[in-house]
């Protein structure tokens with residue numbers, strides 16, 4: 001497509017809205033505000049060390065609600081998201097990785113129809129090593145009871161309720177990848193114009209792949225289905241899969257999700273036995289859920305191993321979850337391995353097959 005004919009994000013959203021004559025324009029306005037937040041964060045991230053007064057950076061790290069180190073850029077990005085989106089009359093409340101409780105839009109601004117959930121700077125522990133990081137967001141409808149203040153409970157909606165989801169990736173180029181439920185589209189930031197331009201239309205995740213991503217340093221804590229899957233990949237042509245696999249681990253989920261959208265692959269941060277009190281490392285509402293909507297909209301799949309991420313009913317704002325996503329046939333294979341394991345466990349615990357059971361060898 002010739003450069004001048006590439007629609008901007010604004011044009012794209014206006015054309016989408018024309019398909020919904022009943023729409024009031026709040027969703028478009030909100031997405032454009034989010035895109036502005038991402039542009040501002042891209043600028044700060046791109047300045048790297050230059051963004052910090054000499055000597056200030058290392059002394060100013062704090063700790064967030066989950067006991068994780070908050071980099072100054074996490075805090076700045078969170079502020080940028082709030083300031084860019086709260087005023088427009090499109091939101092009733094926000095929730096973020098960096099805030100312990102939800103944030104109702106202050107009374108001085110009109111209350112809108114939507115809720116915004118976001119991770120302002122995912123992969124921020126990679127900032128110091130100049131690796132791609134990103135922002136992830138999910139848009140839900142606010143409850144209609146307008147006289148009540150928004151609270152945490154209002155955000156506990158399944159991924160199927162998402163109206164839109166997306167991420168911005170701050171890499172060699174800045175891109176915004178978005179779904180409003182009609183496929184997944186990628187927009188590249190034209191830094192001369194300050195505009196996101198549509199560069200990747202109807203992105204599709206390859207159904208098959210020979211590339212997987214997992215933090216293998218946790219392998220001793222993995223559950224049997226994940227061990228089986230990874231062992232089979234590592235066995236390559238000599239193993240049951242009959243083909244060699246490649247492995248990647250960026251430790252920046254947005255970068256992994258983007259790679260998988262572009263060329264297929266499977267990402268796993270499964271539940272493991274490292275810390276039994278945590279049912280996974282990643283967060284359901286602002287990491288897993290939006291990435292799951294994007295994957296499904298692009299023909300891929302996202303699962304805990306047992307159930308589709310988008311079907312999980314959240315119980316807490318900062319809930320953690322096992323997350324496996326990417327090429328459909330691989331994710332389904334991993335789910336099958338979980339089912340087979342569950343079946344083996346059932347057999348194991350059945351009185352007939354138990355240690356002293358009737359049918360025990």
Ligand code: AFP
Pocket residue numbers: 068121122123124125126215251252253254269281282
């Ligand atoms: P940070 O935002 O603290 O860097 O965490 C990034 C992340 O949530 C996700 O983007 C990565 O996939 C995952 O953590 C990396 O985890 P490991 O530290 O286990 O590699």
